[in-house]
Amino acid sequence: MFAANWMNTDFPKVKVSATVQETLSTMRKYRVDYCVVTDEEDKFEGLVYKNSLANLQLESTVGEYVVFPDFYVFEDSYIEEAALTFRESQEASLAVVDKDLNVRGVITLTEILEAFVAITAMDEPGSRILLKLEDRPGQLKRIFDVLAQNKMNVLAVNTVKEDKYRRVSIKVDLLDTQEVAKVLDMYSIKYDKIAREEGF
16 A cells, blocks of 8 residues: 555645744644645755744744755555654654655654554454464465355455564454354364454
8 A cells, every 4th residue: 555545635834935933833733843844836845843943033934944854755655665764764754745756745653553553454343363374385375265265355464474484463354253263173274363353
C-alpha cells in the first residue's frame, strides 16, 4: 500500500512568504510545533519549527528559518518504507510529496498506527491464528490451501523472522475459534494460539 493511501491531507502548511505571526497561528490551530513550508507554486521548501521563531518580530517572514529535512516520503512510497523512514528520522511528521516535490500531505505516528491496524486486520471481526513455521517455501501455501478448502477467507497475514523459523499471524474471517481449531487439528497443523477478535 502506498503512503498516499494513508497520508493526512489536513496539515499545518504556510507559504515561504508567511509571517511569524501567521505561522505561529497555524501551529496553534493544529496544536503542533512545526509547519510544512512551500513556495508560491506549492513546491516543498522544507519545515519551520516553533523554537526557530522565538524572539522574532511577528511581522518577519519565515523564509530564512526554513530547514529542508533529510527525510521525506514520496506519495508512491510503500507505507512500510514510510514507517522505516519515520523511525529513522525521529521527526514528528514526514512530508509526502509527488515526483515534482508538490506537497500532498504528511505522515505522523497516527497514520503509521492506522496503517498497522488495517494491514493486520485488527479492525475486522475474525480469528487470529498464531503459528511457528519453518522458513522455507511451501509452508504457508499448505495452510492457505486448508483454509480455502474449509471456506475461511484470509484477511491478513504477517510474518516475523526468528532463526530458521517464521512467527506467523493469520487472520481469518471465521469468528468461531473452536471451528478454526477443529480444522487445523484435522490436518495436523500445529499452532500456538487462536484468538477471537471482534473488530471495531
